[in-house]
Amino acid sequence: MIQSRRSVFVSLVASAVLAAGVLAGGNAAASPTEETAGSPPTKVLIVLFDQMRPEYADRFYMPNFRELRDSGTNFDQAYLGYMGSETVIAHNVLMSGETPKNMGWVDEAYRDREGLLGSNTDQMYTTGELNYDQFGTLVQDKGYPKLGDYLQSAQPGKKFIVVGQKAYAVDSAAAASAHDTFDADIHVKFSSRSSSTPIAGSPDAACNATLGGRYRFPDGKNVPTYLTAFCGRYYVNSANTYGTSTAFPSWIYPLDGNRFVPGDDSAHLGGDTWVADAAMDMMENEDWSGMFVTMGGIDKAGHMWGAQNDRQSLPGSVDYQTHVQYAAENADVQLGLMLDKLEEMGELDDTLVVLTADHGATWGEEYYGKMSPGASTTSDTNWYYGPTSKPTVYNDPSPSIQPLIDTENVAFSYQSTSIQTWLLNDSRVQRNKALKVMQNLPGVIATYWHHGNKYVLNDKNPIPQSEKAWFKSTAQDIVNTMADTNGPDLVALLRDKVSYGAYGDHGGASESVQRVPMVFWSANMAEGNDTSTTFRTPDVMPTILRALGIDQTYPTDGQASSLD
Numbered sequence: 001m002i003q004s005r006r007s008v009f010v011s012l013v014a015s016a017v018l019a020a021g022v023l024a025g026g027n028a029a030a031s032p033t034e035e036t037a038g039s040p041p042t043k044v045l046i047v048l049f050d051q052m053r054p055e056y057a058d059r060f061y062m063p064n065f066r067e068l069r070d071s072g073t074n075f076d077q078a079y080l081g082y083m084g085s086e087t088v089i090a091h092n093v094l095m096s097g098e099t100p101k102n103m104g105w106v107d108e109a110y111r112d113r114e115g116l117l118g119s120n121t122d123q124m125y126t127t128g129e130l131n132y133d134q135f136g137t138l139v140q141d142k143g144y145p146k147l148g149d150y151l152q153s154a155q156p157g158k159k160f161i162v163v164g165q166k167a168y169a170v171d172s173a174a175a176a177s178a179h180d181t182f183d184a185d186i187h188v189k190f191s192s193r194s195s196s197t198p199i200a201g202s203p204d205a206a207c208n209a210t211l212g213g214r215y216r217f218p219d220g221k222n223v224p225t226y227l228t229a230f231c232g233r234y235y236v237n238s239a240n241t242y243g244t245s246t247a248f249p250s251w252i253y254p255l256d257g258n259r260f261v262p263g264d265d266s267a268h269l270g271g272d273t274w275v276a277d278a279a280m281d282m283m284e285n286e287d288w289s290g291m292f293v294t295m296g297g298i299d300k301a302g303h304m305w306g307a308q309n310d311r312q313s314l315p316g317s318v319d320y321q322t323h324v325q326y327a328a329e330n331a332d333v334q335l336g337l338m339l340d341k342l343e344e345m346g347e348l349d350d351t352l353v354v355l356t357a358d359h360g361a362t363w364g365e366e367y368y369g370k371m372s373p374g375a376s377t378t379s380d381t382n383w384y385y386g387p388t389s390k391p392t393v394y395n396d397p398s399p400s401i402q403p404l405i406d407t408e409n410v411a412f413s414y415q416s417t418s419i420q421t422w423l424l425n426d427s428r429v430q431r432n433k434a435l436k437v438m439q440n441l442p443g444v445i446a447t448y449w450h451h452g453n454k455y456v457l458n459d460k461n462p463i464p465q466s467e468k469a470w471f472k473s474t475a476q477d478i479v480n481t482m483a484d485t486n487g488p489d490l491v492a493l494l495r496d497k498v499s500y501g502a503y504g505d506h507g508g509a510s511e512s513v514q515r516v517p518m519v520f521w522s523a524n525m526a527e528g529n530d531t532s533t534t535f536r537t538p539d540v541m542p543t544i545l546r547a548l549g550i551d552q553t554y555p556t557d558g559q560a561s562s563l564d
C-alpha cells in the first residue's frame, strides 16, 4: 500500500512540475497564476487526526502523512489560537472559520443565558452531550454559513459528508447553519452502546453473541443503507477493554470495545479503520464535493496513557492496539488507503486534501484528577463539576478542586489542562473570592475574569522559563476567544504537564495543547512549501474556499492563506 502511494505521488508531482515548466517556458509573458497553472480542485477531503501532535508524523511511522506534508503546503508553526482546545470546539471552528466566541459555544460547558435550548435561562449544559439539533440551534443563533453551505451553493446537488466515531465531533461539525437547509448531507458516527441485557432469542441477543458482547453501529443522518446492514461489517464490539480497565493510568478512562481500536474481529474492525472504511464506501457510492473524516484513535490512546509520554507495548501484548504509536500508525495506513481510493477513482488530482488535528496534548506529570478506575468516564468524570447541569449532573469532583466547590458559588467547573468556572453569583466581591481560590489551585499560572468582549488578567504565579515566551505572546488572545455570554466567568491557565482530567489531556492554552499539524495538498499546488507563516485553525475554512476558487461572502475570524 505504501509503495503504491509513493509511486502515485512521484507521478503527480512530476506532472505538476512539468505543467508549470511548459507554461513558464512556452510564454515568457504569462505569469503562472492559479488559473494558468491548472484549475482549482473541486473536492475537499479533510482528514483530522484527533489529538495528533505535529511531531508524531516523524516520531512514528506515518509515511503517507509525511508524503503529503513534504510535497504540499505545510504550516509548520500552526496552532489553534483559541480555547477551549477541545474536540467539540475544533470541529466547528474548522467548518465555520469562526473563533469560539462567534460560534455559539466556547467550551465543554455552555450556559444557556437566552434560553435557546430550553425555557430555563442560565441552565448549564455539557456540550459533549448536545445533539445535532441543539448544535444547529446554537449555530443558527449566530447566523454564519459553514463550509458545507459554500460547497453546496458552488456545486448544487453534490453531497457534503462527515464521518467519525464521536457523536459530538460529527454532530457539531455537521450542524446546520442559518443560510439554507444545509446540513452535512450525510453524517455518520457510532451509536450509543446496545443493551447489556438483550431479550433472549432476539436479533439483538444474536448480534451480541456474534460480536462478543455489547456493540455499537452506524448512526447519524441519512446514513447510507450499505453501511447499516444489521450486525454487518459496521457493527463492532463495545465490551472488550484490552487490559485498559485493569492497568494504571488507562483505567481512569478505559476503552469500551472497538470504538477507538480496530480490535481482533476481522469481519467487524473498529477504530479509525471503521471510519476510513465507511469514508471509502461513501467516496465510491456518493456524488460528493466535501468530506470531513475525523479519526479518534490517537485521542483515546493519548487520554488513557499520557499522550506523548506513552510508550508502545510489545506486539502480542493484550494492550498493543491501545497505545498512541499504534493508533498513529494505523491512522496513517487509513490515510493511505483513502488516498489510494481517490486515485483509483481518478479523483485524487481534483481533490484538495487537508490534514490537521483538533488540538494537541500534554500529560499529567502532575495529575490532580481522581485516579480510581473509571474516574474520567460517565457521571464520575474528573472533567466536570455541574450539580445542576443537563443532561447529566456531575457532583463527584476531584478533591483537588474542593476549595473551589467550598465557595458554594460554582454553577459549573470544567478542569482539564486549564480550569473554567461559571459562577452562580458574579458580583465583584464573590468573583474576587473565587479568583483568589483559583489562583491557589495546584498548577495554576494565571487567572482571568470575563469582562464584556474580553478577559481581564487577574493575577499570575511564577511561570516556568520554558513557557514564558509562549504565554506572553499568545495567552491573552487565546483566552479572549471565549468571551461570549455563554462562556466561563473565570479562567485559570495551568503549567504544561499538569492535568486534572484524564492522564493525557488538552483543553488549555499551553503550547503543547495548542500546536497542531496543518497540511494542505493538491496536485496543482506548489511543491514542498514549508511555511512558518502565522496560521491558526480558524484560517482553515477560508483557506479551503480560496484554494477551491469559491468566493467568501460572510466574514470570518480566520483569514485565507495562500497555498503558493
Ligand SMILES: [Zn+2]
Binding pocket: 050, 051, 086, 087, 088, 299, 358, 359
Ligand atoms: Zn479531540
